[in-house]
Amino acid sequence: MTTTTRRSPRRSVQTALSWGLQHGLVRTMLNRAIRDGDPQARLILDPSVREDPYATQEQVRALGPLVRGRLTWVTASHAVTRDVLRSPDFAASGGAQEALPPVTRRVVRWALDARALGPLDPPSMLVVEPPDHTRYRRLVSKVFTARAVEQLRPDVQQVADELLDELARRRPDEPVDLVEGFATLLPVRVICHILGVPDHEHARVLALGNAVAPSLDLGLTYRQYGEVQRGLHGFNAWLDQHLARLRAAPGEDLLSQLVHAEDDGGRLDDVELRATAGLLLAAGFETTVNLLGNGAALLMAAPDARALLRAEPERWADAVEEVLRFESPVQVTGRMAVRDTTVAGRPVAGGEHVTTLLAAANRDPEVFADPHVFDVTRANAREHLSFSGGRHFCLGAALARMEGEVGLASLFARFPDLSPAPGAVRRPTRVLRGWERLPVTTGG
Numbered sequence: 001m002t003t004t005t006r007r008s009p010r011r012s013v014q015t016a017l018s019w020g021l022q023h024g025l026v027r028t029m030l031n032r033a034i035r036d037g038d039p040q041a042r043l044i045l046d047p048s049v050r051e052d053p054y055a056t057q058e059q060v061r062a063l064g065p066l067v068r069g070r071l072t073w074v075t076a077s078h079a080v081t082r083d084v085l086r087s088p089d090f091a092a093s094g095g096a097q098e099a100l101p102p103v104t105r106r107v108v109r110w111a112l113d114a115r116a117l118g119p120l121d122p123p124s125m126l127v128v129e130p131p132d133h134t135r136y137r138r139l140v141s142k143v144f145t146a147r148a149v150e151q152l153r154p155d156v157q158q159v160a161d162e163l164l165d166e167l168a169r170r171r172p173d174e175p176v177d178l179v180e181g182f183a184t185l186l187p188v189r190v191i192c193h194i195l196g197v198p199d200h201e202h203a204r205v206l207a208l209g210n211a212v213a214p215s216l217d218l219g220l221t222y223r224q225y226g227e228v229q230r231g232l233h234g235f236n237a238w239l240d241q242h243l244a245r246l247r248a249a250p251g252e253d254l255l256s257q258l259v260h261a262e263d264d265g266g267r268l269d270d271v272e273l274r275a276t277a278g279l280l281l282a283a284g285f286e287t288t289v290n291l292l293g294n295g296a297a298l299l300m301a302a303p304d305a306r307a308l309l310r311a312e313p314e315r316w317a318d319a320v321e322e323v324l325r326f327e328s329p330v331q332v333t334g335r336m337a338v339r340d341t342t343v344a345g346r347p348v349a350g351g352e353h354v355t356t357l358l359a360a361a362n363r364d365p366e367v368f369a370d371p372h373v374f375d376v377t378r379a380n381a382r383e384h385l386s387f388s389g390g391r392h393f394c395l396g397a398a399l400a401r402m403e404g405e406v407g408l409a410s411l412f413a414r415f416p417d418l419s420p421a422p423g424a425v426r427r428p429t430r431v432l433r434g435w436e437r438l439p440v441t442t443g444g
């Protein structure tokens with residue numbers, strides 16, 4: 001039997017309005033800007049730029065350290081990106097949609113579905129500032145410190161070994177999708193373990209996470225927006241269920257601690273709890289899967305680098321930094337000026353947005369010699385900005401780095417002749433860059 005979910009006419013109007021104001025108008029504006037050759041618009045929407053955004057990012061760089069895109073200010077400069085992300089003159093915001101006029105923004109807020117809040121909607125930690133940001137971050141950060149993460153290393157190694165055992169059961173010449181069979185499952189199992197999600201729910205969490213990943217992008221079609229909204233509904237409903245389960249039968253995990261925290265002014269209300277849990281869960285695997293997929297693809301194409309890493313495995317941590325620099329899993333973020341200020345000698349008014357192209361900053365020739373060359377021996381690869389900077393610096397950076405190192409080192413130790421097979425497909429998302437499918441053969 002199939003069931004259909006009936007939506008009230010009011011909700012349908014709200015959804016249409018919310019899409020129109022957040023994405024529809026922007027699409028119209030961006031399509032016009034693409035015809036005028038605006039590089040920011042091309043990076044956001046032009047299908048021909050998806051495969052290789054780097055040439056277009058270089059066009060932004062060529063225009064100067066801070067340029068006026070059709071939608072917001074844009075920078076490809078490492079120094080400007082780093083300064084904006086750390087500057088007290090800027091705050092996190094819900095992305096370029098916040099650049100809408102105040103009245104439009106108010107209508108969008110009215111039209112927003114409280115049961116479908118996403119990672120760029122308050123109270124997500126990503127888009128709030130102190131004192132709330134400090135409160136959320138303090139409650140969860142102890143689990144993600146470098147020291148706490150090191151203690152997880154044996155568990156992560158065990159998960160990686162189990163997944164590789166599975167892959168080793170295949171014939172060496174039989175193509176297998178590395179994203180499905182390894183790059184996704186490793187971070188999903190790890191973050192689910194940290195957040196107390198039972199094994200039988202992993203597949204569901206993964207499907208819901210994938211459905212909401214495009215919510216970070218701008219200029220979605222009505223259909224994409226509808227899919228994302230349904231994904232967010234499903235994700236929030238699932239989270240409610242999961243949190244209720246932990247309330248009734250708490251475990252040792254982080255979310256059980258949050259649910260049962262004493263009310264000493266630091267306790268999260270239900271909406272905050274759902275936003276924090278949802279962000280940790282989705283950010284925990286939707287990004288790291290790309291680090292693993294991008295790393296595997298880059299290293300399969302670099303036999304000299306593989307040979308070096310085989311001979312000197314202590315270099316793996318640096319190699320992971322170079323993967324993060326070269327193919328930033330999060331390509332872009334941005335900030336809103338909270339007062340009139342100056343950036344790279346140009347006046348930026350309070351309320352205006354600066355889009356920081358993290359991936360372009362990572363290829364700034366002022367900081368990285370031969371920036372378009374993938375070089376696992378690069379001494380300063382760690383200066384990349386793939387984890388952002390300032391107050392919103394990625395909470396899970398230590399975990400992602402460790403998963404990247406354990407995952408990639410174990411993969412190539414087990415299958416030194418891992419080779420690409422036909423049929424690789426990139427993810428359709430723009431903010432997140434990675435592989436949707438990466439067929440490989442394990443035996444060369």
Ligand code: HEM
Pocket residue numbers: 092125126127137279280281283284285287288291328329330333334386387388389391392393394395396397399400
């Ligand atoms: C390679 C993997 C990862 C990459 C590239 C990445 C990247 C980022 C970036 C760029 C930001 C900041 C965005 C901004 O400044 O606007 C961020 C924030 C965040 N990340 Fe990650 N991330 C990764 C893995 C993880 C993992 C494993 C977790 C685990 C829970 C995580 C949790 C978070 C959280 C909670 C925030 C919000 C922090 C805040 O706003 O204070 N990330 N991440």
